[in-house]
Amino acid sequence: xxxxxxxxxxxxxxxxxxxxxxxxxxxxxxxxxxxxxxxxxxxxxxxxxxxxxxxxxxxxxxxxxxxxxxxxxxxxxxxxxxxxxxxxxxxxxxxxxxxxxxxxxxxxxxxxxxxxxxxxxxxxxxxxxxxxxxxxxxxxxxxxxxxxxxxxxxxxxxxxxxxxxxxxxxxxxxxxxxxxxxxxxxxxxxxxxxxxx
Amino acid sequence: xxxxxxxxxxxxxxxxxxxxxxxxxxxxxxxxxxxxxxxxxxxxxxxxxxxxxxxxxxxxxxxxxxxxxxxxxxxxxxxxxxxxxxxxxxxxxxxxxxxxxxxxxxxxxxxxxxxxxxxxxxxxxxxxxxxxxxxxxxxxxxxxxxxxxxxxxxxxxxxxxxxxxxxxxxxxxxxxxxxxxxxxxxxxxxxxxxxxxxxxxxxxxxxxxxxxxxxxxxxxxxxxxxxxxxxxxxxxxxxxxxxxxxxxxxxxxxxxxxxxxxxxxxxx
Numbered sequence: 001x002x003x004x005x006x007x008x009x010x011x012x013x014x015x016x017x018x019x020x021x022x023x024x025x026x027x028x029x030x031x032x033x034x035x036x037x038x039x040x041x042x043x044x045x046x047x048x049x050x051x052x053x054x055x056x057x058x059x060x061x062x063x064x065x066x067x068x069x070x071x072x073x074x075x076x077x078x079x080x081x082x083x084x085x086x087x088x089x090x091x092x093x094x095x096x097x098x099x100x101x102x103x104x105x106x107x108x109x110x111x112x113x114x115x116x117x118x119x120x121x122x123x124x125x126x127x128x129x130x131x132x133x134x135x136x137x138x139x140x141x142x143x144x145x146x147x148x149x150x151x152x153x154x155x156x157x158x159x160x161x162x163x164x165x166x167x168x169x170x171x172x173x174x175x176x177x178x179x180x181x182x183x184x185x186x187x188x189x190x191x192x193x194x195x196x197x
Numbered sequence: 198x199x200x201x202x203x204x205x206x207x208x209x210x211x212x213x214x215x216x217x218x219x220x221x222x223x224x225x226x227x228x229x230x231x232x233x234x235x236x237x238x239x240x241x242x243x244x245x246x247x248x249x250x251x252x253x254x255x256x257x258x259x260x261x262x263x264x265x266x267x268x269x270x271x272x273x274x275x276x277x278x279x280x281x282x283x284x285x286x287x288x289x290x291x292x293x294x295x296x297x298x299x300x301x302x303x304x305x306x307x308x309x310x311x312x313x314x315x316x317x318x319x320x321x322x323x324x325x326x327x328x329x330x331x332x333x334x335x336x337x338x339x340x341x342x343x344x345x346x347x348x349x350x351x352x353x354x355x356x357x358x359x360x361x362x363x364x365x366x367x368x369x370x371x372x373x374x375x376x377x378x379x380x381x382x383x384x385x386x387x388x389x390x391x392x393x394x395x396x397x398x399x400x401x402x403x404x405x406x407x408x409x410x411x412x413x414x415x416x417x418x419x420x421x422x423x424x425x426x427x428x429x430x431x432x433x434x435x436x437x438x439x440x441x442x443x444x445x446x447x448x449x450x451x452x453x454x455x456x457x458x459x460x461x462x463x464x465x
Contacts, residue, residue, distance in 0.1 A: 166461065
Protein backbone atom coordinates (compact mmCIF):
# COMPACT_ATOMS: atom_id res chain seq x y z
CA UNK A 1 0.00 0.00 0.00
CA UNK A 2 1.37 3.37 -0.98
CA UNK A 3 1.74 6.24 1.42
CA UNK A 4 -1.02 8.13 -0.39
CA UNK A 5 -3.47 5.36 0.21
CA UNK A 6 -2.61 5.24 3.89
CA UNK A 7 -3.03 9.00 4.13
CA UNK A 8 -6.37 8.78 2.38
CA UNK A 9 -7.48 6.07 4.79
CA UNK A 10 -6.43 8.19 7.77
CA UNK A 11 -8.33 11.17 6.35
CA UNK A 12 -11.42 9.07 5.91
CA UNK A 13 -11.22 7.77 9.44
CA UNK A 14 -10.81 11.24 10.89
CA UNK A 15 -13.64 12.47 8.70
CA UNK A 16 -16.02 9.74 9.85
CA UNK A 17 -15.09 10.47 13.47
CA UNK A 18 -15.98 14.09 12.84
CA UNK A 19 -19.32 13.13 11.42
CA UNK A 20 -20.16 11.22 14.59
CA UNK A 21 -19.00 14.12 16.76
CA UNK A 22 -21.04 16.55 14.67
CA UNK A 23 -24.12 14.45 15.13
CA UNK A 24 -23.60 14.45 18.89
CA UNK A 25 -23.09 18.22 19.02
CA UNK A 26 -26.19 18.80 16.94
CA UNK A 27 -28.28 16.61 19.19
CA UNK A 28 -26.85 18.24 22.30
CA UNK A 29 -27.77 21.71 21.02
CA UNK A 30 -31.23 20.55 20.08
CA UNK A 31 -31.68 18.95 23.50
CA UNK A 32 -30.49 22.06 25.36
CA UNK A 33 -32.77 24.34 23.36
CA UNK A 34 -35.73 22.10 24.24
CA UNK A 35 -34.81 22.27 27.90
CA UNK A 36 -34.50 26.05 27.77
CA UNK A 37 -37.95 26.28 26.24
CA UNK A 38 -39.43 24.00 28.91
CA UNK A 39 -37.84 26.03 31.68
CA UNK A 40 -39.22 29.26 30.26
CA UNK A 41 -42.71 27.72 30.04
CA UNK A 42 -42.55 26.38 33.57
CA UNK A 43 -41.33 29.71 34.93
CA UNK A 44 -44.11 31.62 33.21
CA UNK A 45 -46.43 32.35 36.11
CA UNK A 46 -49.22 33.66 33.86
CA UNK A 47 -49.93 30.21 32.47
CA UNK A 48 -52.46 27.96 34.16
CA UNK A 49 -51.29 24.48 35.08
CA UNK A 50 -53.34 22.78 32.36
CA UNK A 51 -52.22 25.24 29.68
CA UNK A 52 -48.62 24.88 30.80
CA UNK A 53 -48.76 21.09 30.64
CA UNK A 54 -50.41 21.18 27.23
CA UNK A 55 -47.65 23.42 25.87
CA UNK A 56 -44.94 21.17 27.25
CA UNK A 57 -46.58 18.09 25.81
CA UNK A 58 -46.68 19.66 22.33
CA UNK A 59 -43.06 20.69 22.76
CA UNK A 60 -41.88 17.24 23.81
CA UNK A 61 -44.02 14.98 21.64
CA UNK A 62 -41.69 15.25 18.60
CA UNK A 63 -38.72 14.27 20.79
CA UNK A 64 -40.12 11.07 22.31
CA UNK A 65 -40.74 7.83 20.49
CA UNK A 66 -43.74 6.88 22.57
CA UNK A 67 -44.82 4.28 20.07
CA UNK A 68 -41.57 2.39 20.42
CA UNK A 69 -41.71 2.77 24.21
CA UNK A 70 -45.20 1.29 24.26
CA UNK A 71 -44.03 -1.65 22.17
CA UNK A 72 -40.84 -2.20 24.14
CA UNK A 73 -42.72 -2.04 27.43
CA UNK A 74 -44.62 -5.15 26.36
CA UNK A 75 -41.57 -6.80 24.78
CA UNK A 76 -42.36 -10.16 23.26
CA UNK A 77 -45.95 -9.89 24.48
CA UNK A 78 -46.52 -7.18 21.86
CA UNK A 79 -47.08 -9.85 19.23
CA UNK A 80 -49.99 -11.22 21.26
CA UNK A 81 -51.83 -7.91 21.17
CA UNK A 82 -54.59 -8.18 18.55
CA UNK A 83 -53.92 -5.84 15.64
CA UNK A 84 -57.12 -3.87 16.23
CA UNK A 85 -56.03 -3.07 19.79
CA UNK A 86 -52.45 -2.03 19.01
CA UNK A 87 -53.11 1.62 18.27
CA UNK A 88 -55.40 1.81 21.31
CA UNK A 89 -52.65 0.50 23.56
CA UNK A 90 -50.12 2.95 22.15
CA UNK A 91 -52.53 5.86 22.65
CA UNK A 92 -53.20 4.84 26.25
CA UNK A 93 -49.50 4.47 26.93
CA UNK A 94 -48.75 7.91 25.47
CA UNK A 95 -51.51 9.47 27.58
CA UNK A 96 -50.05 7.85 30.66
CA UNK A 97 -46.53 9.14 29.91
CA UNK A 98 -47.88 12.65 29.40
CA UNK A 99 -49.75 12.56 32.71
CA UNK A 100 -46.73 11.20 34.52
CA UNK A 101 -44.48 13.87 33.06
CA UNK A 102 -46.92 16.67 33.87
CA UNK A 103 -47.30 15.58 37.48
CA UNK A 104 -43.53 15.66 37.89
CA UNK A 105 -43.39 19.22 36.61
CA UNK A 106 -45.58 20.34 39.48
CA UNK A 107 -42.73 19.77 41.89
CA UNK A 108 -40.26 21.74 39.78
CA UNK A 109 -38.42 24.49 41.59
CA UNK A 110 -35.43 26.16 40.01
CA UNK A 111 -33.46 23.07 39.11
CA UNK A 112 -30.91 23.38 36.34
CA UNK A 113 -29.85 20.74 33.85
CA UNK A 114 -26.16 20.09 33.32
CA UNK A 115 -24.84 17.76 30.65
CA UNK A 116 -22.14 15.49 32.06
CA UNK A 117 -21.37 13.18 29.23
CA UNK A 118 -22.52 12.05 25.83
CA UNK A 119 -22.16 8.40 24.91
CA UNK A 120 -22.69 6.75 21.59
CA UNK A 121 -22.72 3.00 22.14
CA UNK A 122 -23.90 2.34 18.58
CA UNK A 123 -24.07 4.39 15.42
CA UNK A 124 -27.80 4.92 15.82
CA UNK A 125 -27.85 5.32 19.62
CA UNK A 126 -26.84 8.28 21.75
CA UNK A 127 -27.21 8.64 25.49
CA UNK A 128 -27.08 12.10 27.06
CA UNK A 129 -26.05 11.86 30.69
CA UNK A 130 -27.28 14.86 32.67
CA UNK A 131 -27.43 16.07 36.24
CA UNK A 132 -30.57 17.74 37.50
CA UNK A 133 -29.00 20.14 39.98
CA UNK A 134 -31.06 21.28 42.95
CA UNK A 135 -29.94 23.34 45.93
CA UNK A 136 -27.79 20.67 47.50
CA UNK A 137 -28.29 17.55 45.44
CA UNK A 138 -27.64 16.20 41.99
CA UNK A 139 -29.99 13.79 40.35
CA UNK A 140 -28.50 11.85 37.47
CA UNK A 141 -30.86 11.48 34.52
CA UNK A 142 -29.87 9.72 31.32
CA UNK A 143 -31.84 10.35 28.13
CA UNK A 144 -31.44 7.52 25.64
CA UNK A 145 -31.94 8.41 21.99
CA UNK A 146 -32.18 6.26 18.92
CA UNK A 147 -32.22 7.18 15.26
CA UNK A 148 -34.88 5.31 13.30
CA UNK A 149 -33.84 3.96 9.93
CA UNK A 150 -36.61 5.85 8.22
CA UNK A 151 -37.34 9.30 9.70
CA UNK A 152 -40.80 9.43 11.24
CA UNK A 153 -43.43 11.94 10.31
CA UNK A 154 -43.63 15.00 12.62
CA UNK A 155 -40.75 13.65 14.68
CA UNK A 156 -37.14 14.64 15.32
CA UNK A 157 -34.26 12.72 13.74
CA UNK A 158 -33.15 11.46 17.13
CA UNK A 159 -35.86 10.16 19.43
CA UNK A 160 -35.88 9.37 23.14
CA UNK A 161 -36.92 5.80 23.85
CA UNK A 162 -35.93 5.52 27.50
CA UNK A 163 -35.10 7.73 30.49
CA UNK A 164 -32.98 6.52 33.38
CA UNK A 165 -33.34 8.31 36.70
CA UNK A 166 -30.64 7.38 39.22
CA UNK A 167 -30.03 4.19 37.31
CA UNK A 168 -33.72 3.30 37.21
CA UNK A 169 -34.94 2.86 33.66
CA UNK A 170 -38.60 3.79 33.34
CA UNK A 171 -38.87 1.41 30.43
CA UNK A 172 -37.56 -1.54 32.44
CA UNK A 173 -39.77 -0.67 35.40
CA UNK A 174 -42.85 -0.60 33.16
CA UNK A 175 -41.82 -3.83 31.56
CA UNK A 176 -41.46 -5.50 34.94
CA UNK A 177 -44.89 -4.47 36.13
CA UNK A 178 -46.64 -5.20 32.82
CA UNK A 179 -45.06 -8.65 32.69
CA UNK A 180 -46.22 -9.46 36.20
CA UNK A 181 -49.68 -8.04 35.51
CA UNK A 182 -50.09 -10.10 32.34
CA UNK A 183 -49.18 -13.31 34.16
CA UNK A 184 -52.61 -13.42 35.73
CA UNK A 185 -54.58 -10.94 33.62
CA UNK A 186 -55.16 -10.12 29.96
CA UNK A 187 -54.16 -7.24 27.72
CA UNK A 188 -57.74 -6.01 27.91
CA UNK A 189 -57.48 -5.81 31.70
CA UNK A 190 -54.22 -3.90 31.33
CA UNK A 191 -55.84 -1.40 29.00
CA UNK A 192 -58.74 -0.99 31.42
CA UNK A 193 -56.28 -0.07 34.17
CA UNK A 194 -54.45 2.30 31.83
CA UNK A 195 -57.73 4.03 31.00
CA UNK A 196 -58.41 4.61 34.68
CA UNK A 197 -54.94 5.78 35.65
CA UNK B 198 13.46 -21.22 20.27
CA UNK B 199 11.75 -20.53 16.97
CA UNK B 200 9.73 -23.65 17.40
CA UNK B 201 8.36 -22.39 20.71
CA UNK B 202 7.54 -19.03 19.22
CA UNK B 203 5.72 -20.80 16.43
CA UNK B 204 3.81 -22.96 18.87
CA UNK B 205 2.90 -19.92 20.88
CA UNK B 206 1.57 -18.18 17.80
CA UNK B 207 -0.30 -21.23 16.72
CA UNK B 208 -2.02 -21.60 20.07
CA UNK B 209 -2.74 -17.87 20.10
CA UNK B 210 -4.32 -18.12 16.67
CA UNK B 211 -6.30 -21.16 17.69
CA UNK B 212 -7.59 -19.44 20.79
CA UNK B 213 -8.58 -16.29 19.01
CA UNK B 214 -10.33 -18.17 16.23
CA UNK B 215 -12.14 -20.43 18.61
CA UNK B 216 -13.73 -17.27 19.95
CA UNK B 217 -14.78 -16.38 16.43
CA UNK B 218 -16.24 -19.76 15.78
CA UNK B 219 -18.28 -19.57 18.96
CA UNK B 220 -19.65 -16.22 17.92
CA UNK B 221 -20.49 -17.35 14.44
CA UNK B 222 -22.36 -20.30 15.89
CA UNK B 223 -24.42 -18.09 18.14
CA UNK B 224 -25.28 -15.43 15.62
CA UNK B 225 -27.22 -17.54 13.11
CA UNK B 226 -29.31 -19.00 15.93
CA UNK B 227 -30.74 -15.58 16.61
CA UNK B 228 -31.49 -15.10 12.95
CA UNK B 229 -33.24 -18.44 12.76
CA UNK B 230 -35.50 -17.78 15.72
CA UNK B 231 -36.58 -14.42 14.37
CA UNK B 232 -37.21 -15.86 10.95
CA UNK B 233 -39.32 -18.62 12.38
CA UNK B 234 -41.56 -16.25 14.23
CA UNK B 235 -42.07 -13.78 11.43
CA UNK B 236 -44.22 -15.23 8.74
CA UNK B 237 -45.86 -12.07 7.41
CA UNK B 238 -44.56 -8.65 6.45
CA UNK B 239 -46.46 -6.95 9.24
CA UNK B 240 -44.85 -9.21 11.79
CA UNK B 241 -41.47 -8.48 10.26
CA UNK B 242 -41.77 -4.88 11.29
CA UNK B 243 -42.71 -5.80 14.85
CA UNK B 244 -39.79 -8.14 15.09
CA UNK B 245 -37.61 -5.40 13.83
CA UNK B 246 -37.83 -3.44 17.05
CA UNK B 247 -37.34 -6.51 19.21
CA UNK B 248 -34.18 -7.40 17.34
CA UNK B 249 -32.97 -3.84 17.16
CA UNK B 250 -33.45 -3.29 20.88
CA UNK B 251 -32.36 -6.74 21.97
CA UNK B 252 -29.84 -5.07 24.29
CA UNK B 253 -32.71 -3.51 26.23
CA UNK B 254 -34.41 -6.85 26.45
CA UNK B 255 -33.69 -8.69 29.68
CA UNK B 256 -36.24 -11.41 29.91
CA UNK B 257 -34.65 -12.88 33.00
CA UNK B 258 -37.46 -13.76 35.33
CA UNK B 259 -37.04 -12.34 38.84
CA UNK B 260 -36.77 -15.13 41.39
CA UNK B 261 -39.72 -14.31 43.62
CA UNK B 262 -40.85 -17.16 45.88
CA UNK B 263 -42.21 -14.75 48.50
CA UNK B 264 -44.50 -13.03 46.03
CA UNK B 265 -47.70 -13.60 48.05
CA UNK B 266 -46.28 -12.41 51.37
CA UNK B 267 -44.51 -9.49 49.68
CA UNK B 268 -47.73 -8.27 48.11
CA UNK B 269 -49.50 -8.26 51.46
CA UNK B 270 -46.58 -6.45 53.09
CA UNK B 271 -46.43 -3.89 50.25
CA UNK B 272 -50.08 -3.08 50.90
CA UNK B 273 -49.42 -2.82 54.62
CA UNK B 274 -46.51 -0.43 54.08
CA UNK B 275 -48.54 1.52 51.57
CA UNK B 276 -51.29 2.15 54.13
CA UNK B 277 -48.67 2.91 56.77
CA UNK B 278 -47.13 5.54 54.50
CA UNK B 279 -50.44 7.03 53.52
CA UNK B 280 -52.03 7.24 56.96
CA UNK B 281 -49.08 7.54 59.32
CA UNK B 282 -45.68 8.44 57.95
CA UNK B 283 -46.73 11.07 55.40
CA UNK B 284 -49.19 12.94 57.68
CA UNK B 285 -46.65 12.92 60.52
CA UNK B 286 -43.90 14.12 58.19
CA UNK B 287 -46.20 16.92 56.95
CA UNK B 288 -46.81 18.15 60.49
CA UNK B 289 -43.14 17.80 61.34
CA UNK B 290 -42.20 19.86 58.28
CA UNK B 291 -44.55 22.64 59.37
CA UNK B 292 -42.97 22.83 62.82
CA UNK B 293 -39.30 22.66 61.95
CA UNK B 294 -37.43 24.91 59.58
CA UNK B 295 -35.67 23.30 56.64
CA UNK B 296 -32.21 24.23 57.99
CA UNK B 297 -32.95 22.45 61.27
CA UNK B 298 -34.17 19.37 59.45
CA UNK B 299 -31.09 19.45 57.24
CA UNK B 300 -28.90 19.52 60.35
CA UNK B 301 -30.70 16.54 61.85
CA UNK B 302 -30.15 14.64 58.61
CA UNK B 303 -26.46 15.62 58.63
CA UNK B 304 -26.14 14.46 62.22
CA UNK B 305 -27.47 10.99 61.43
CA UNK B 306 -25.38 10.67 58.29
CA UNK B 307 -22.26 11.59 60.21
CA UNK B 308 -22.96 8.83 62.73
CA UNK B 309 -23.01 6.21 60.00
CA UNK B 310 -19.41 6.99 59.08
CA UNK B 311 -17.94 3.71 60.49
CA UNK B 312 -20.04 1.49 58.25
CA UNK B 313 -19.36 3.67 55.20
CA UNK B 314 -15.62 3.61 55.93
CA UNK B 315 -15.46 -0.16 56.39
CA UNK B 316 -17.47 -0.86 53.26
CA UNK B 317 -15.45 1.52 51.13
CA UNK B 318 -12.28 -0.19 52.39
CA UNK B 319 -13.72 -3.66 51.81
CA UNK B 320 -14.34 -2.71 48.19
CA UNK B 321 -10.85 -1.30 47.82
CA UNK B 322 -12.15 2.23 47.32
CA UNK B 323 -9.33 3.88 49.24
CA UNK B 324 -9.78 7.38 47.87
CA UNK B 325 -13.45 7.34 48.86
CA UNK B 326 -12.51 5.96 52.28
CA UNK B 327 -10.04 8.77 52.88
CA UNK B 328 -12.56 11.35 51.69
CA UNK B 329 -15.12 9.87 54.09
CA UNK B 330 -12.58 10.10 56.91
CA UNK B 331 -11.84 13.70 56.04
CA UNK B 332 -15.55 14.46 56.06
CA UNK B 333 -16.03 12.79 59.44
CA UNK B 334 -13.13 14.65 61.06
CA UNK B 335 -14.14 18.05 59.69
CA UNK B 336 -17.89 17.71 60.20
CA UNK B 337 -17.55 16.31 63.74
CA UNK B 338 -15.40 19.27 64.83
CA UNK B 339 -15.94 22.35 62.67
CA UNK B 340 -19.41 21.08 61.76
CA UNK B 341 -20.33 20.75 65.48
CA UNK B 342 -20.97 17.03 65.99
CA UNK B 343 -21.98 16.61 62.38
CA UNK B 344 -24.88 19.06 62.49
CA UNK B 345 -23.40 20.98 59.59
CA UNK B 346 -21.61 19.85 56.47
CA UNK B 347 -18.68 22.23 55.92
CA UNK B 348 -16.73 19.39 54.29
CA UNK B 349 -19.06 19.54 51.32
CA UNK B 350 -19.93 23.22 51.26
CA UNK B 351 -16.37 24.48 51.82
CA UNK B 352 -14.08 21.71 50.62
CA UNK B 353 -16.35 19.92 48.15
CA UNK B 354 -15.75 16.57 49.83
CA UNK B 355 -18.75 14.46 48.90
CA UNK B 356 -20.19 11.52 50.80
CA UNK B 357 -19.70 8.04 49.37
CA UNK B 358 -22.41 5.93 50.89
CA UNK B 359 -21.61 2.23 50.78
CA UNK B 360 -23.23 -0.53 52.80
CA UNK B 361 -22.50 -4.20 53.26
CA UNK B 362 -25.20 -5.18 50.78
CA UNK B 363 -23.31 -3.22 48.14
CA UNK B 364 -20.00 -4.74 49.23
CA UNK B 365 -21.43 -8.25 48.86
CA UNK B 366 -22.87 -7.31 45.48
CA UNK B 367 -19.48 -5.89 44.50
CA UNK B 368 -17.97 -9.34 45.09
CA UNK B 369 -20.63 -10.97 42.98
CA UNK B 370 -23.14 -12.12 45.61
CA UNK B 371 -26.54 -12.30 43.92
CA UNK B 372 -29.50 -10.46 45.38
CA UNK B 373 -31.51 -13.60 46.27
CA UNK B 374 -35.28 -13.47 46.66
CA UNK B 375 -36.92 -10.10 47.08
CA UNK B 376 -38.27 -9.45 50.60
CA UNK B 377 -40.53 -6.61 51.69
CA UNK B 378 -40.07 -5.74 55.36
CA UNK B 379 -42.76 -4.10 57.46
CA UNK B 380 -41.86 -0.42 58.05
CA UNK B 381 -38.53 -0.70 56.21
CA UNK B 382 -39.91 -1.46 52.76
CA UNK B 383 -38.35 -3.35 49.84
CA UNK B 384 -35.18 -5.37 50.33
CA UNK B 385 -33.75 -8.69 49.27
CA UNK B 386 -32.04 -11.57 51.02
CA UNK B 387 -28.51 -10.26 50.45
CA UNK B 388 -29.29 -6.76 51.67
CA UNK B 389 -31.29 -8.08 54.64
CA UNK B 390 -28.47 -10.32 55.84
CA UNK B 391 -26.10 -7.38 55.48
CA UNK B 392 -28.19 -5.23 57.84
CA UNK B 393 -26.95 -6.93 61.01
CA UNK B 394 -23.16 -6.62 60.46
CA UNK B 395 -23.72 -3.01 59.39
CA UNK B 396 -25.71 -2.40 62.57
CA UNK B 397 -22.75 -3.63 64.63
CA UNK B 398 -20.77 -0.67 63.34
CA UNK B 399 -23.62 1.65 64.05
CA UNK B 400 -23.76 3.86 67.17
CA UNK B 401 -27.56 3.76 67.14
CA UNK B 402 -28.23 0.30 68.53
CA UNK B 403 -29.77 -1.26 71.61
CA UNK B 404 -27.93 -4.56 72.06
CA UNK B 405 -25.24 -4.50 74.77
CA UNK B 406 -21.89 -3.59 73.30
CA UNK B 407 -18.45 -3.18 74.75
CA UNK B 408 -18.25 0.26 73.15
CA UNK B 409 -20.35 3.36 73.36
CA UNK B 410 -23.74 3.49 71.67
CA UNK B 411 -26.16 6.39 71.62
CA UNK B 412 -29.16 4.30 72.62
CA UNK B 413 -29.36 1.68 75.37
CA UNK B 414 -32.90 0.40 75.21
CA UNK B 415 -35.11 -0.69 72.36
CA UNK B 416 -37.51 2.22 73.02
CA UNK B 417 -34.73 4.77 72.64
CA UNK B 418 -33.52 3.03 69.51
CA UNK B 419 -37.00 3.05 68.03
CA UNK B 420 -37.52 6.72 68.87
CA UNK B 421 -34.28 7.79 67.18
CA UNK B 422 -34.85 5.61 64.14
CA UNK B 423 -38.38 6.99 63.77
CA UNK B 424 -37.09 10.52 64.04
CA UNK B 425 -34.56 9.80 61.33
CA UNK B 426 -37.24 8.34 59.08
CA UNK B 427 -39.75 11.15 59.58
CA UNK B 428 -37.01 13.72 59.12
CA UNK B 429 -35.91 12.10 55.88
CA UNK B 430 -39.46 11.85 54.55
CA UNK B 431 -40.09 15.53 55.30
CA UNK B 432 -37.69 16.61 52.54
CA UNK B 433 -39.71 15.01 49.82
CA UNK B 434 -43.19 14.31 51.06
CA UNK B 435 -44.71 13.77 47.63
CA UNK B 436 -41.96 11.47 46.39
CA UNK B 437 -43.78 8.27 47.29
CA UNK B 438 -47.08 9.50 45.89
CA UNK B 439 -45.44 10.52 42.61
CA UNK B 440 -43.78 7.12 42.30
CA UNK B 441 -47.03 5.36 43.15
CA UNK B 442 -48.90 7.21 40.42
CA UNK B 443 -46.82 5.45 37.75
CA UNK B 444 -47.62 2.02 39.12
CA UNK B 445 -50.10 -0.27 37.41
CA UNK B 446 -49.28 -3.03 39.85
CA UNK B 447 -47.62 -1.57 42.91
CA UNK B 448 -45.62 -4.53 44.21
CA UNK B 449 -43.72 -5.58 41.07
CA UNK B 450 -43.19 -1.92 40.23
CA UNK B 451 -41.57 -1.08 43.57
CA UNK B 452 -39.65 -4.36 43.49
CA UNK B 453 -38.15 -3.51 40.13
CA UNK B 454 -37.31 0.06 41.16
CA UNK B 455 -35.49 -1.23 44.23
CA UNK B 456 -33.51 -3.91 42.40
CA UNK B 457 -32.54 -1.57 39.55
CA UNK B 458 -31.47 1.08 42.04
CA UNK B 459 -29.35 -1.35 44.05
CA UNK B 460 -27.72 -2.78 40.93
CA UNK B 461 -26.73 0.68 39.93
CA UNK B 462 -25.33 1.48 43.40
CA UNK B 463 -23.27 -1.70 43.29
CA UNK B 464 -21.86 -0.84 39.89
CA UNK B 465 -20.72 2.58 41.02
